Amino acid sequence: MDFEAELAKFQPSLEIDQAEDAIYGNNTTDVTDLLQSILKDEKAGRNTKKNKSAGWVEE
Incomplete structure (x- = not known):
């Protein structure tokens, strides 16, 4: 069998x-x-318990 062909x-x-x-x-x-997204929000100070990014559920 000719594999190249x-x-x-x-x-x-x-x-x-x-x-x-x-x-x-x-x-x-x-x-x-x-x-x-989480790191960006954290740097901007927006990722607090009252204002979770992307609707994260608190544990």
């Missing part, structure tokens, strides 16, 4: 391309975004 013929399926578009186009908040 097989690799040259390879083309990803449409489902993979569509999945990549959905994943990379999704603008979700992750842990890093949450931590940056």
